[in-house]
Amino acid sequence: MADVSLRGIRKSYGSVEVVHGVDLDIKSGEFVVFVGPSGCGKSTLLRMIAGLEPISGGDISIGGVLVNDVPSPKRGIAMVFQSYALYPHMTVYDNMAFGLKLAKTPRAEVDQRVRAAARILQIEDYLERMPKALSGGQRQRVAIGRAIVRDPKVFLFDEPLSNLDASLRAQTRIEIAKLHDTLDATMIYVTHDQVEAMTLADRIVVLNAGRIEQVGSPLELYSNPVNIFVAGFIASQRMNFTAVEQHAGGLRLPGGKLLSIAHGQLSKARTLGVRPEHLHLATPETAHFSGTLSVIEQFGEYALAYVELPGGEMITVKLDGAPDLKLHDTIHIGLPDHGVHLFDETGRALR
Amino acid sequence: METNPTHSRLTAIALTFMAIIWVSPFSWLFLNAFNTASTGQLEIPRSVGLDNFAMAISGNAGRQFLNSMLIAAGTATLSVVVGIAAAYPLSRLRIPGRNAFLWTLVLLRMLPSAGVLVPLYFAAQRGGLLNQLGVIIALTILNLPFTLLLLKNFFDTVPIELEEAAYVEGATLFQIVTRIVLPMSRAGIAVVWFFSFTGAWNEFLLPLIFARVQDAFPMSVGLYAAFGQQGAINYGFLTAYSIIYAAPAVGVYFLLRRNMNTGFAGVGVKG
Numbered sequence: 001m002a003d004v005s006l007r008g009i010r011k012s013y014g015s016v017e018v019v020h021g022v023d024l025d026i027k028s029g030e031f032v033v034f035v036g037p038s039g040c041g042k043s044t045l046l047r048m049i050a051g052l053e054p055i056s057g058g059d060i061s062i063g064g065v066l067v068n069d070v071p072s073p074k075r076g077i078a079m080v081f082q083s084y085a086l087y088p089h090m091t092v093y094d095n096m097a098f099g100l101k102l103a104k105t106p107r108a109e110v111d112q113r114v115r116a117a118a119r120i121l122q123i124e125d126y127l128e129r130m131p132k133a134l135s136g137g138q139r140q141r142v143a144i145g146r147a148i149v150r151d152p153k154v155f156l157f158d159e160p161l162s163n164l165d166a167s168l169r170a171q172t173r174i175e176i177a178k179l180h181d182t183l184d185a186t187m188i189y190v191t192h193d194q195v196e197a198m199t200l201a202d203r204i205v206v207l208n209a210g211r212i213e214q215v216g217s218p219l220e221l222y223s224n225p226v227n228i229f230v231a232g233f234i235a236s237q238r239m240n241f242t243a244v245e246q247h248a249g250g251l252r253l254p255g256g257k258l259l260s261i262a263h264g265q266l267s268k269a270r271t272l273g274v275r276p277e278h279l280h281l282a283t284p285e286t287a288h289f290s291g292t293l294s295v296i297e298q299f300g301e302y303a304l305a306y307v308e309l310p311g312g313e314m315i316t317v318k319l320d321g322a323p324d325l326k327l328h329d330t331i332h333i334g335l336p337d338h339g340v341h342l343f344d345e346t347g348r349a350l351r
Numbered sequence: 352m353e354t355n356p357t358h359s360r361l362t363a364i365a366l367t368f369m370a371i372i373w374v375s376p377f378s379w380l381f382l383n384a385f386n387t388a389s390t391g392q393l394e395i396p397r398s399v400g401l402d403n404f405a406m407a408i409s410g411n412a413g414r415q416f417l418n419s420m421l422i423a424a425g426t427a428t429l430s431v432v433v434g435i436a437a438a439y440p441l442s443r444l445r446i447p448g449r450n451a452f453l454w455t456l457v458l459l460r461m462l463p464s465a466g467v468l469v470p471l472y473f474a475a476q477r478g479g480l481l482n483q484l485g486v487i488i489a490l491t492i493l494n495l496p497f498t499l500l501l502l503k504n505f506f507d508t509v510p511i512e513l514e515e516a517a518y519v520e521g522a523t524l525f526q527i528v529t530r531i532v533l534p535m536s537r538a539g540i541a542v543v544w545f546f547s548f549t550g551a552w553n554e555f556l557l558p559l560i561f562a563r564v565q566d567a568f569p570m571s572v573g574l575y576a577a578f579g580q581q582g583a584i585n586y587g588f589l590t591a592y593s594i595i596y597a598a599p600a601v602g603v604y605f606l607l608r609r610n611m612n613t614g615f616a617g618v619g620v621k622g
Contacts, residue, residue, distance in 0.1 A: 052515050073521035085516035089534045098530075099520030150520065 001185055002063030002076065002153035003028045004049065010057035011044055011210075019044055019210045021058065026188065026203075031180050033189045035197040035233070036207035042190045043158055045207070049188065050079050050156050063153055075154075078147035082159040084139045086131040086146075093127040096146045117148040120182065137168045144176075148183070157189040161196060173199060194234055198222075206230050228271065228347040237276040237304065239341070240315050244272045254311050257288050259335060263342060265350045273341035276304065276318035282334030289315060289333040293325055307331045380590050389587035403591035411565055412592060415573035418483060418562075419552055422569050423599070425487040426551035427544045430494045431502075434543060437495075438502035439528060443511075453503065456496035464493055465556060472560055486561045486569075490551050498543050505539030506532060545607045549600055570596045 004026040011019040019041040026032050034042040047053040049060060051072030060067050067075050086095050093114055100110045118124045121141040131139055140160060147155055160176075161169045177200055180187055191197055197204045198218045206213040206221065206229070214221060214230045225231035231239045244251040246267050250260040253272070263269070284290065291309040305317045305325060317333055325331065342350040375393065383389040384403055386396030408416060441449050475485045509532050517527045533540065555571045562568055568576060574596060577589055 050519060052519070072519050077519065079516070079519050081512045081516060083510065083512050085510070085512040087513060087517075087531060087535075089537075098517070098522075102521045102526060146516075146520075 001028045003030075004154055004186060004188065005061045006045075006049075006058065007060075008058035009045065009048060009055055009060065011041070011048060011053065012056045017056075017210065019048075022210075022212055024205060024212065024215065026186060028186055029184050031187045031189065031200060031202045032205060033191060033197040033201035033203075034205050034207055035191055035194055036213075037233075038192055039209075040207040041210040042192075042207045046156055046158055046188060046190045049154075050077055051075050052079075076152055077154045077156055078150045078152035079156040079158065080143045080147050080160045082162055084131075084143040084163075086139055086142055088131050091128050091130055092123065092134070092142050092145075095131065095142055096127075096149050099146070099150050113149050113151070114145075117145045120148065120179070121145045136164050137172060140164065140172060144179070153186065155183075155185055155187040157187065159191055160189075161191070162193070169196075176200060195236060198234065204234070206233060208233075224349070224351075225341065226349050228273065228343050228349075231273050231341055231343075231349070235275060237316060237318055239273045239275050240279070241271050241273050241343075242313055242315070244269055244342075253288055254309055254313055255289055255291075259288055259340075261340065263350065265342075265344075268344040269342040269350055270345045271343040271347070273343060274335060274339060276316040278336045278339040279315070279317045280334050280336070281317075281319065281323070282332045284332050286334055287332035288335045290330060291315065291333075293327055293329050293331045296325055296327065298322055305331065307333060380593060383586050384590035384594050386587060389585075389590070391584070391586035403587040404595070406588050407591040407595055412573065412577075412588075414566060415568050415570045416595065418558075418567060419569035419571070419596075420599075422483055422486050422490070422554070422558065423548045423552040425483075426490040426494065427547035429487060429491045430498045430547040431540055431544050433491065434495060434498035434502045435528075435533070435540070438499050439506055439532065441499065442503045442506035453496070453500050457500055460493065460496040468556065468560065471557075475561060481561050481563075483562065483567060486554075486558050487551075489557055489561070490547075490554060494547050494550065498547065501543050502536070502539060505536040509535050542607065545603045549603055552599055 004024075006022050006024040009019060009022040010017060022045060024032075034045060036042050044053060048055045049062075051067070051070070055068065062075055062077070087098065090098065096114045096117060097110050100113060105113075114127070115124070118127055121144060123138065123141050123145060126134060126138060126142070131142065134142065140163075143160070157176075161172055164172060173196060176189075180200075189196075189200060201218055203215060203217055204221055205215050208229050214226045216224075218234075221230060221234045225234060228241065232241070242254055244253055244259075246252075246269065247258060249262075249266075250258050251266065251269060251272065253259055259272075282288070289307070289309055291307040293305055294308045294314070295306040297304040297306075300322060302321070303319045303323055303325075305319060305323070307315045307317060309315060315333060317331075344350055379393045382393065382396055383391065385399050385401070386394075387398045387400040387402045389396075389403070406412065440446075441453065446452075471489055475481050475489065478485070480488060513531055513535075514527050517531050522530065552569075553571060554569075555575070558567075558569045559572045559575075562572070565573075565576065570592070574589070574592060577592065578584060
C-alpha cells in the first residue's frame with residue numbers, strides 16, 4: 001500500500017503535447033478511476049505511472065519516493081493489461097509465477113503465493129491449463145492473479161473489462177470491487193466506461209484532451225459537475241443541455257416559457273442542463289417545455305422518452321415504470337425545483 | 352456422376368500410363384540401389400542387398416555425408432542466430448527506412464550467386480577461408496536477407512504488451528527475448544532453420560570452388576565427382592548415394608510439417 005502523487009505531469013510526442021500538466025494526489029488504499037473519451041491521455045498517464053512511458057515533465061512519487069528515474073520493475077507496481085497479456089506458451093501457474101521466478105524467489109514461496117492468489121480468484125482448478133484453453137473471464141482473472149502474486153504497492157488496470165461481454169463485465173466489476181475491499185491496496189483504473197467509473201471508484205478523475213476536468217467522488221461529480229463536459233460525461237443517460245437567456249427575474253427557455261429561479265449569477269447563464277431522471281411530465285399549464293414524442297424506449301422498470309421541441313432540440317426524459325405514451329403526441333415536461341445546472345458561455349458551472 | 356464402365360476403364364489405363372511415367376525414374380533408382388550387381392538397367396534385381404549403401408556411407412562417401420551435414424547444420428544455425436540478433440531490433444525499434452533497407456537486401460539476394468562468385472572467392476582466399484567454415488559463412492551471408500525478413504515478420508506478430516508485461520515483472524531485455532519472444536516465434540525459427548538447412552544441403556557451386564579436395568566435398572559435389580570415377584560408372588553406388596543424399600530433404604519436410612501444425616496456435620491471446 002502506498003500513496004501516489006503526480007506533480008505537473010506532461011507528455012509530448014515530438015512537438016505535440018498530449019498531457020498538459022496533471023496534478024493529482026492518490027491516497028494510500030484509494031480506488032481511483034481515470035475516465036474520459038478515447039484520446040484524452042488517460043492510458044498515457046497510467047503508462048507513465050507504470051514506467052512504460054517516459055515522462056516529458058513533472059514528478060511522480062510512489063509511497064513518498066520520487067520514481068521519475070526508477071525503472072518500472074522497481075516501482076512496486078503491477079499492471080493488468082487490456083488484452084490480459086498472458087504468455088501463451090506458459091501454463092496459468094507459470095504465468096502467475098513468472099515474475100517471482102525472475103526475482104529468484106524460493107520455490108516453496110512461489111508455490112504458496114501463486115496458490116494463495118489462485119484461491120482468492122477461484123482459479124485453482126485451471127492452474128495447469130494453457131491460456132488458450134480459458135474463457136475471456138478466466139483469462140482476466142489470471143491476469144489479475146498475476147498482479148496479486150507480486151504483492152505490489154499499487155495496482156494499475158488499463159481498461160481490463162473492455163474485452164468482456166456485457167454480463168461478464170458487470171460480474172467482474174463486482175469482483176474487482178470485492179478484491180479492492182479484500183486487498184485494501186491502492187488501485188488506479190483506466191476506463192472509458194462511465195458506469196465502471198461510477199460503480200468502482202472512491203474518486204473519479206475526469207480527463208479531457210490531456211487535462212483533468214474534475215476530481216471527486218462519483219456522487220459529487222453527479223450532483224455538482226464543474227462544467228458541461230463533466231456534466232455530459234458522467235451518468236448513464238446524458239444530461240440535457242439547452243440554450244437559455246436571462247429575462248426579468250428568471251430564464252427564458254426554448255419555446256418561450258419562463259423559468260423563475262433564484263440564482264446569484266443569472267445574467268451569465270447561457271446553458272441550462274438537467275438530467276433526464278430529474279424531468280417529469282406536466283400539464284400544459286405547468287410545463288416548461290412542450291414537444292412531440294419522436295422515440296420512446298421501454299425498459300420495463302423505466303422508459304426513455306425523446307421529445308423534439310419546436311426549435312428542433314431533443315430532450316430526453318426518464319420516466320419510471322411503463323408510461324402509456326403514444327408516438328408523435330405532444331408531451332409536456334416540467335423542470336424540477338432542484339437539480340437544474342446552469343453554465344456560463346465558456347461551459348463552466350455557475351454555483 | 353454416372354459411372355460408365357468403358358469410360359472408367361479408359362481413364363484407368365490413362366492414369367496407369369501416367370503413373371508409370373512418373374514412377375519409373377524412382378523405381379529405377381530404388382531397384383538399382385538395392386541390386387548388388389547393378390548394371391544401370393531398369394530390371395528386377397537378381398540379388399538384393401545393402402552392399403551399395405554400405406559403400407555409400409564408408410570411406411570418402413561417408414566423409415562427404417558428414418561434410419554436408421556440417422555445412423547444412425552450420426549454415427542453418429549461424430543464419431538463425433545472426434538473423435535473430437538482427438531481426439529483433441528491426442522489428443521493435445523505429446529505425447527510419449527499415450523496410451526499404453530490408454527489401455533492398457532481398458533485392459541483392461535476387462542476384463544469382465554465380466554473379467558474385469569471383470569477388471566472394473577472392474575474399475575467401477584472402478581471409479584464408481577456402482574451407483568448410485568459408486562455405487558456411489558465405490552461405491549464411493547469402494541467406495541473411497530472407498532470414499531477416501522472415502524472422503522480423505514473425506517477431507512482429509508477438510504483441511508488444513506481452514513484452515511490457517514481462518518488463519513490469521522485472522525481466523531484462525535478454526530474458527524478455529529468450530523467455531517470451533523466442534518461445535513464441537518457435538515455429539518461425541524452425542521454418543527458417545529448416546529452409547536454410549535444405550538450401551545449404553543442396554548448394555553445389557560454392558562448395559565446389561571453395562573446397563577443392565575430395566575429402567572436403569559435400570555430397571552434392573561428391574555425387575557429381577562420382578560420375579566416371581575409376582573409368583566406369585558404378586550405378587549401384589550412385590543410386591544408393593543419391594537416396595542417402597535425398598533423405599534429409601524428406602526428413603526435413605516431415606519435421607517442418609509437424610512444426611507448422613503446432614507452432615502458430617496461441618499467438619496473441621485475446622478475449
